[in-house]
Amino acid sequence: MRQIHTNLITDCVAALCIDACRNLPEDVIQGFHDASRREVSPLGKSVLMRLIKNDEIARANEISYCHDTGLTIVYVEVGQEVHLVGGDYQQAVQAGVRKGYADGYLRKSVVGDPLLRVNTNDNTPAVVHTDIVPGSDIRITVLPKGGGSENWSTMKFLLPGEGVEGVKRFVLDAVTAAGGSACPPLTIGVGLGGSFDKVTEIAKKAILRNLGEHHPEPHIAQLEAELLEAVNRTGIGPQGYGGLNTALWVSVETYACHITALPVAVNIQCHANRRKSAVI
Amino acid sequence: MATHKLSTPLTDDVIRQLHAGDEVLLSGTIYMARDAAHKRFIALLRAGQPLPVDLRGHTVFYSGPGPTKPGHVIGVVAPTSAYRMDPYAPDLFDYGVKAAIGKGNRGPAIRESCRKNCAVSFSAIGGISATLFTCIKHAEVVAYEDLKAEAVQRLEVEDFPLLVTNDAHGRDLYEEEVAKYRALLNPA
Numbered sequence: 001m002r003q004i005h006t007n008l009i010t011d012c013v014a015a016l017c018i019d020a021c022r023n024l025p026e027d028v029i030q031g032f033h034d035a036s037r038r039e040v041s042p043l044g045k046s047v048l049m050r051l052i053k054n055d056e057i058a059r060a061n062e063i064s065y066c067h068d069t070g071l072t073i074v075y076v077e078v079g080q081e082v083h084l085v086g087g088d089y090q091q092a093v094q095a096g097v098r099k100g101y102a103d104g105y106l107r108k109s110v111v112g113d114p115l116l117r118v119n120t121n122d123n124t125p126a127v128v129h130t131d132i133v134p135g136s137d138i139r140i141t142v143l144p145k146g147g148g149s150e151n152w153s154t155m156k157f158l159l160p161g162e163g164v165e166g167v168k169r170f171v172l173d174a175v176t177a178a179g180g181s182a183c184p185p186l187t188i189g190v191g192l193g194g195s196f197d198k199v200t201e202i203a204k205k206a207i208l209r210n211l212g213e214h215h216p217e218p219h220i221a222q223l224e225a226e227l228l229e230a231v232n233r234t235g236i237g238p239q240g241y242g243g244l245n246t247a248l249w250v251s252v253e254t255y256a257c258h259i260t261a262l263p264v265a266v267n268i269q270c271h272a273n274r275r276k277s278a279v280i
Numbered sequence: 281m282a283t284h285k286l287s288t289p290l291t292d293d294v295i296r297q298l299h300a301g302d303e304v305l306l307s308g309t310i311y312m313a314r315d316a317a318h319k320r321f322i323a324l325l326r327a328g329q330p331l332p333v334d335l336r337g338h339t340v341f342y343s344g345p346g347p348t349k350p351g352h353v354i355g356v357v358a359p360t361s362a363y364r365m366d367p368y369a370p371d372l373f374d375y376g377v378k379a380a381i382g383k384g385n386r387g388p389a390i391r392e393s394c395r396k397n398c399a400v401s402f403s404a405i406g407g408i409s410a411t412l413f414t415c416i417k418h419a420e421v422v423a424y425e426d427l428k429a430e431a432v433q434r435l436e437v438e439d440f441p442l443l444v445t446n447d448a449h450g451r452d453l454y455e456e457e458v459a460k461y462r463a464l465l466n467p468a
Contacts, residue, residue, distance in 0.1 A: 043301070043443070050405050052439075058356075058410035065347045067356045067409040079389070105355060107346040107429060119428060148361050148383075148406060180454055181384030183406040230369045231379060235462030239405055240385055242457025244465070272407045 001083040002136040006092035008280050009084075009138065013074060013096025016142035018104035018274040021064045024055050027210045028187075028273045031248040035185055035238070044243025049221070051238075051271055069106040070144035072097045072126035073204065079135035090128065098122040100142075109147065129201070133229060143276040146270055149186065152178035155200055155265035164223060167192065167264050168230055174266040175231050175247070180240015183270035186247040187211065188231065191265040194255035203265035206251035208275055215252055224250050238271075248273075263273040285439070289337045290378050292398045297327060298444045300451035304402065305439040306409060310339040310381070312433040314360055317424050318368040325371055332423035343381075344429040345419075346409070354419040354435070356409035359383040362401065366390060373397040385454040394446045401446035403427030403453075415440045 029052065036048035058065040074093055078084075086092075101108060101123040105266075109115040110124065133139075154174050158166045172249060178186075191203030214221035227250040237243025257263060281301040286294060288308030298304070305309035311333060313321070323329055342365050362382025369380060370393040378399050383406035390401055404412060418436035425431050445453040 028397045032461050040464075041457070043457065047405055050408055053390065054408040054411045057414060061410065063349065063410050063413065064284075064346055064356045066407040067344070067358055068360075068407075069346065104364075105347040105349045107344070107355070109429075116452055121428075146407075151361075154418040159317075160414040179385045179458070181363055183383065233462070235460070235465055237461055238459070239383070239403070240458065241403075244461070270407060 002079070002081055003083050004138060004280060005084050005086040006084055006089060007086055009089070009092040009140070010096040012100065012140050012278050012280055013093055013142060014100035014103065015023055016185060016276045016278055017072060017097060017100025017106065017141060017144065018060070020142050020144055020274040021104060022062060024065055024273065025210070025275060026259050027212060028248070029055055031185070031211045035245040035248060039238070039243050039245050041237050041241065041243030043241040044238040044245060047238035047241060048245065054151040064104070064106060065274070067107055068109060068146040068148065068212045068233050069101070069123070070146045071110060071150070072123060073143040073145050074128045075141040076128065076130045076141070077133045077139040078130060079137045080132050081136035082138060093128050094124045094126060097124050097126045101259070111184050138280040139277060141275060143208065143275045146272055149178070149182040149268045149270035152182045152268045153203070153266055155203070155263065158262040158264055160260070160262045164261060166229060166262065167223070170264050171227055171266055172230055172234065174268065175236070176234055178268055179236055183272070184240060184247065185234055185238050185245045185271050186271040187273045188227070188247050188250045189267035189269065190227065190252040191267070192251060192254045193257035193261070194253060194263060195257070196263065198255050199263040199265040200267070202253035202255055206253040207267055207269045207273070209251040211249040220252050220254060224252050288339055290339065290400070294398050295378060295398055298400055298447055298458065299449065300444050300447045300453040302444045304444060306339070306442055307438050307440070308381040308436070310341045310435050310440070311335060312341045312343050312435055314342050314344050314430050315364055316427045316430040317432050318365055320347055320424065322368050322371055325375055333434070335379055335438065339379040339381065340377050341381040341435065342374065354413065354416050357416065358407055358409040358412050359404045362386050362403070363444070369393065373399045381442060390446050391452050393449055394448050395450040398448045400444060400448055402442040403445040404440070404442050433440050433442045
């Protein structure tokens, strides 16, 4: 067994929160450049150039790319050969979020109760997903999820007979309803299959995938390409100012499901597509 | 589509010259207020009481910044979704607010209210908080300090980059541009 102190988890989560909020992933920046070359709308093109510039300013000044630094989603894969010592694992993750949001001057955007709505002032609790996997490492991914795009995410149980066309209609309806409010150019995560809870979990995992990486199954990769094309024919464009680039990418993840159901979930991600990972 | 370099306060004459799609670089004083402050404003207006800050003739920026780093005047900041202020905005335009700054499409009531009141709704690009932060030269909490990130702040801005999205002539940029590109991308 490899012993790992939970303090290392806290420090790793804290560093990832700050890194994610200040430095967009390289594939996302590349996505802005590619989109700006394709864009025919002058306003849309100027939005994309502003996004590229905004990333440069955030990096140079060590400040957040976007002020909405989100509800923090943390994915932890713990190797089954690992023995955690030094304290409570869940508390260690939450302490990392607390430290990252304080040290990084990240906005605290979490209220403790959905109806009473008092800010917790430290951005905890984060939403934590933990998996036990083979090996002796811990892999942590932090996804600060902004509210403006998350609020347009949705799920539905389609009839199995509605098939691919039903899925396309549902995704297009979600993107059209979001319009400019979700801060396009979007990355769209789609979950297909599973249960009520599983389908939304895999839709969110789908937005962790790098732009340009298709699903390994050819029929799902084809669906991703067709969805991206359909979404980019809505005309919504960057920020909803009109144009070709409503989304930079669509990722679909699937899971087995019940014979009666075709669950579909759409997780909308804004242009501040922040995700950072590290291995302990 | 013109580019205007404007200073606050925005007079009716200036607002009438603005058209959906025009770019504006705004300098001067604006007031930051979002959901929670708007809820309180409306309660006061409906009770016939004065607002804690006189916003007549002024520009309201829908936003809540991040924490201020040492040595900075404010934290990073960009507009929040404007549609969430739609239930409140017509009352504030009636009261005398002349301009709003948010992001994303708004409802038909805003279009009508801007026309009726000779007011304008601007959009700033959502999420370019690092960029907009550099345009803010001074910031001061002037009401509702208890709301923390949602407190009302008076800002001094320089060349704040905006787009006219609902003008005083009843036009809506989002609707027009999306329809144009949808038609272009889906030829009959």
